[in-house]
Amino acid sequence: MLTRRSRFIAVVLACWGVLGAISHSGRAVVAADSDLEFFEQRIRPVLAERCFKCHSQETAKPKGGLRVDRRASLFEGGDSGPSIVAGKPNDSLLIKAIAWTGVVSEMPPDGKLPERVIADFKHWIANGAVFPAASIEATGSDKPRPVDIERGREFWSFLPVSERPIPDTESLRHLRQHSNATPSRNKTDAFVRARLEHQQMQPASQADRRTLIRRLFMDLIGIPPTHEAVTAFAADDSPDADERLVEQLLASPHYGERWGRHWLDLARYAEDQPTSEATCKPPRFPFRYRDWVIQVLNDDLPYDEFVKRQLAADLLEMPRSELAALGFLGLSPVYHKEPKLAADVISVIVADEWDERLDTVTRTFLGLTVACARCHDHKFDPIKTEDYYALAGVLASTQLVEWPLTEASPDEAAALTEVQRQIIDVELRFDYAKKHRKTALDEGVKDLAVFDAEITRWETMLKDLKARTLFNGPIANGIRDAGLWIDGHDPAWTVLDYRPGQPRDLPVFVRGNPSNPGKLVPRRFLEVLAPRDQKPFVSGSGRRELAE
Numbered sequence: 001m002l003t004r005r006s007r008f009i010a011v012v013l014a015c016w017g018v019l020g021a022i023s024h025s026g027r028a029v030v031a032a033d034s035d036l037e038f039f040e041q042r043i044r045p046v047l048a049e050r051c052f053k054c055h056s057q058e059t060a061k062p063k064g065g066l067r068v069d070r071r072a073s074l075f076e077g078g079d080s081g082p083s084i085v086a087g088k089p090n091d092s093l094l095i096k097a098i099a100w101t102g103v104v105s106e107m108p109p110d111g112k113l114p115e116r117v118i119a120d121f122k123h124w125i126a127n128g129a130v131f132p133a134a135s136i137e138a139t140g141s142d143k144p145r146p147v148d149i150e151r152g153r154e155f156w157s158f159l160p161v162s163e164r165p166i167p168d169t170e171s172l173r174h175l176r177q178h179s180n181a182t183p184s185r186n187k188t189d190a191f192v193r194a195r196l197e198h199q200q201m202q203p204a205s206q207a208d209r210r211t212l213i214r215r216l217f218m219d220l221i222g223i224p225p226t227h228e229a230v231t232a233f234a235a236d237d238s239p240d241a242d243e244r245l246v247e248q249l250l251a252s253p254h255y256g257e258r259w260g261r262h263w264l265d266l267a268r269y270a271e272d273q274p275t276s277e278a279t280c281k282p283p284r285f286p287f288r289y290r291d292w293v294i295q296v297l298n299d300d301l302p303y304d305e306f307v308k309r310q311l312a313a314d315l316l317e318m319p320r321s322e323l324a325a326l327g328f329l330g331l332s333p334v335y336h337k338e339p340k341l342a343a344d345v346i347s348v349i350v351a352d353e354w355d356e357r358l359d360t361v362t363r364t365f366l367g368l369t370v371a372c373a374r375c376h377d378h379k380f381d382p383i384k385t386e387d388y389y390a391l392a393g394v395l396a397s398t399q400l401v402e403w404p405l406t407e408a409s410p411d412e413a414a415a416l417t418e419v420q421r422q423i424i425d426v427e428l429r430f431d432y433a434k435k436h437r438k439t440a441l442d443e444g445v446k447d448l449a450v451f452d453a454e455i456t457r458w459e460t461m462l463k464d465l466k467a468r469t470l471f472n473g474p475i476a477n478g479i480r481d482a483g484l485w486i487d488g489h490d491p492a493w494t495v496l497d498y499r500p501g502q503p504r505d506l507p508v509f510v511r512g513n514p515s516n517p518g519k520l521v522p523r524r525f526l527e528v529l530a531p532r533d534q535k536p537f538v539s540g541s542g543r544r545e546l547a548e
Contacts, residue, residue, distance in 0.1 A: 035127050035128065035130040036130055036132050037369065037372070038120075038123070038124060038127075038130075039124060039130055039131065039132060040132065040372055040375075040379075041355075041371065041372070041374070042117075042120040042124070043120065043121065043124050044375065045374075045375045045511055045512040045513075046113070046117055046120075046121075047068050047069070048375065048511045049511050049512070049513050050108045050113070051068045051107070051108065052068070052069060055067055055068045055069075056068060056069035057069060062078070064078040064079050064080065064105070065078035065079045066078030066079070066080075066083060068083075071129075071131035074094070074129070074131065075129075077093065080093055080104050080105075081093060083097075084125055084129050085125075086125065086128050086129045087125070087126060087127075087128060088125070088126075089121070089122040089123075089125040089126050090122075092125050094121065094125070095118070095121060095122060095125065098112075098113050098117075098118055098121060099118055100112050114345075132379070146377075147377045147378065147382050147383065147384050148382060149382050149384075149527050149528050151382070152381070152382025152528045153382075153528055155382070157367075158382070158528055158529060164191075166187055166190045166191075167190050167191060167193075167194035209233055209234040209236075210230055210233075210234050212233075212242070213225050213229065213230055213233040213234075213245065214230070216245055216246060216249060217229075217249065220246070220249040220250065220252075220255055220258065220259075221249050221252050221254035221255050221257075221258050222254065222257070222258035223254060233245060250300075253294075253298055255297065255298060256293075256294035256295060256296075256297035256298035257294055259297055260290070260293045260294040260297050263293055263297075264290060264293060266360075266363075266364045267289075267293075267310075267327075267328050267331075267360070267364065268333070268360060269286070269289065269290060269327075269331065270286070270331070270333075271283070271286045271287075273333060273334050274333050274334075274335065277336040278336070278424065278427065278428055278431075279334075279336050279337050279338070279339075279424060279428070280334035280335060280336050280337075281424070283330070283331055283477045284402070284475070284477070285402070285475050285476050285477055286327065286331055286477060288324040288327060288405070288474075288475075288476035288477065289324055289325070289326075289327025289328065289330070289331060289476065289477065290327075291324070292322075292324040292325050292327065292476075296309075296325075307365060307547060308544075308547040308548065309322055309325035309326075310325045310326065310327075310328035310329075310547075311328070311329070311361070311543050311544075311546060311547035312543040312544040312546075312547040313325045313326050313478075314326060314403065314478065314479070314480060315481075315539075315540065315543060315544040316544070320403075320404070320405050320406060320407065321405050321406075323403040323405055323476055323478050324403075324405060324476040324478075326403065326476070326477075326478030326479050327476060327477050327478065329357055329361075329395075329398065329400070329478075329479045330400055330401070330403075330476070330477035330478040330479050331477050332353065332356065332357050332360070332400060333353070333356055334353065334400065335349050335352060335353055336349075337349050337350070337494075337496070339425070339428060339493050339494050339495070340432075340492065340493065340494075341494060342488065342491070342494065343486050343487070343488025343494045344488075344514070344515045346486050346488075346494045346496075347486045347514040347515065348513075348514055348515075350484065350486065350496070350514075351392075351509065351512075351514050354392050354395045354396055355371055355374055355392070357395045358370060358371055358388070358391055358392055358395055359371035361391075361395075361546075362391070366526075366529075368381060368383065368526075369381070370383055370387065370388055370391065370526070371388070373385050373387060373388040374388050374509075374512045375509075375511050375512035376511075381528075382527075382528040383526060383528065384527065385508055386508060386519070386521045386527075387526045387527055387528075389506045389507065389508050389509070389521040390521045390522065390523055390524045390525070390526075391523075391525075391526070391546070392506050393503070393504060393505045393506040393521065393522070393523040393542070394523050394537065394541050394542040394543060394546055396483065396484055396504055396506050397481060397482070397483045397484075397502075397503035397504055397523070397540070397541035397542065398479050398480070398481065398482070398541050398543060399417070399479060399480055399481075399482035399484065399498050399500075400477070400478075400479055401416070401417040401477075401478055401479060401480045402416040402417055402420070402475050402476070402477060402478065403416075403475065403476050403477075403478040403480075404416065404471045404473055404474070404475055405473065405474040405475065405476055406473045406474060408471050408473070412470070412471045413471070414500070415468070415470055415471070416470055416471055416475065417480075419465055419468055419470060421498075422465055423462065423465050423466065426458055426461050426462045426465060427462060429458045429493075430455070430458035430459055430462055433451070433454045433455045433457075433458050434455055436451055436454070437451035437452065437454075437455060479543075480500065481500065481501055481503065481540040481541040481543070482498045482499055482500040482501070482502070483498070483499045483502045483503050483504040483541075484496060484497065484498055484499075484504075485497045485499070485504070501540070503523070503540055503541045503542065505520055505521060505522050505523055506520070506521060507519060507520045507521065508521060522536035522537070523536055523537040523541075523542040524536045524537055524542075525537075525545075525546065
């Protein structure tokens with residue numbers, strides 16, 4: 001009899017075959033879904049925050065005759081003509097307006113949009129300017145569809161998992177009589193065959209021995225069998241030959257390497273950062289997480305433990321080596337945060353980081369696009385904006401750090417992270433001090449003593465920091481509980497204020513804007529998947545409760 005893992009792999013491979021058969025026909029649908037998601041996450045929030053006030057149904061007479069809250073209105077444009085040419089951003093008046101080219105009125109008039117936002121609009125238009133049907137134009141209603149949590153609890157994918165009865169074997173009689181049919185060997189076969197009968201389809205003939213061994217080798221370890229292995233398997237007519245081969249391949253270290261890469265794709269594993277600028281240098285030890293994933297797959301770690309360790313290994317009783325599991329979040333993308341930017345701008349960048357991590361957690365572990373609820377209630381799933389910020393609070397209470405994988409004192413562990421952050425901060429200040437001196441010199445300032453003193457101050461501090469002896473054993477990128485607040489009291493230098501052990505709840509950011517806080521939401525799980533009497537998370541950041 002197959003072990004639990006063997007049966008699991010058999011089901012996965014069966015599903016993989018079905019998915020492979022529909023992947024080509026579904027490719028266009030996937031692309032469309034990604035375009036819709038891009039609009040909801042990157043375009044709609046900007047239109048709502050910066051454009052709707054003057055160019056939507058919110059005003060009786062839209063300025064310039066232009067409305068941007070309807071797809072048809074966007075393409076028709078206003079007094080200056082069509083505002084969008086699908087697929088051609090450089091020919092679109094909308095881009096010329098927000099890029100402040102001077103060809104048309106500069107929009108928004110109260111300040112030019114950041115370059116990365118303009119780039120998002122160009123990308124959106126280049127991809128056809130997809131505008132969801134679930135808009136005011138399509139629904140004919142000014143009111144959003146209310147989220148019905150109770151109805152959502154009854155939807156099939158939100159119901160608790162339950163065992164289905166095996167289809168009546170009598171109903172499969174004609175399949176068993178078919179010349180190509182083989183007896184059902186497990187429950188999965190019975191369900192597949194029942195569906196085949198319902199569709200009046202015939203089962204495929206059983207693979208020959210040489211084909212079967214190649215499929216098993218390629219699917220389980222990603223390496224073709226040797227000639228000797230094929231010959232031996234083809235000659236082995238014992239009844240448990242298939243099962244023994246599966247167990248042999250599952251015991252191979254190549255199994256974890258083969259299947260670990262699929263998980264690493266979901267965890268968006270990478271060994272760099274999106275920009276690798278001064279404030280977001282590449283992680284130093286990404287391979288620790290990669291190696292951990294491969295090893296636990298080879299060790300057949302139960303899935304519930306696999307989940308919990310990646311979200312909260314530092315909060316569980318286990319060997320320190322398991323802290324490498326925290327690379328799931330510890331290797332999250334980090335976006336460049338120039339300290340001279342205003343606090344409200346840094347707040348948006350930080351909120352984008354929380355959003356990316358929330359999106360990864362909920363897609364990977366729940367199969368849900370909870371990030372769609374950042375600016376408004378989810379348009380399709382029973383997920384409220386409050387649900388989004390309840391989970392975002394967990395991530396706002398979590399800091400990316402480096403963890404010693406062998407015994408170390410709390411001070412040694414903290415220094416790994418704190419000293420690294422201080423070095424980045426002082427390097428930036430040192431660099432600016434040198435630039436200030438050069439500017440003063442170029443402008444003819446004679447007395448540079450004050451600039452030289454500032455350079456010496458930061459240079460000395462940087463040398464002292466880099467001279468500190470840090471933990472030199474095995475280290476992994478991970479996370480710890482620490483709330484993050486944006487400290488903007490110095491208008492010349494915005495500071496990320498991490499407070500270890502101090503979690504925070506987030507307010508709803510109205511229309512996704514951190515500068516427009518609404519109702520405070522306690523950290524908790526998604527309402528539709530939680531008991532009706534669920535309590536807020538109270539243990540630190542809430543990561544352990546989330547993992548459970």
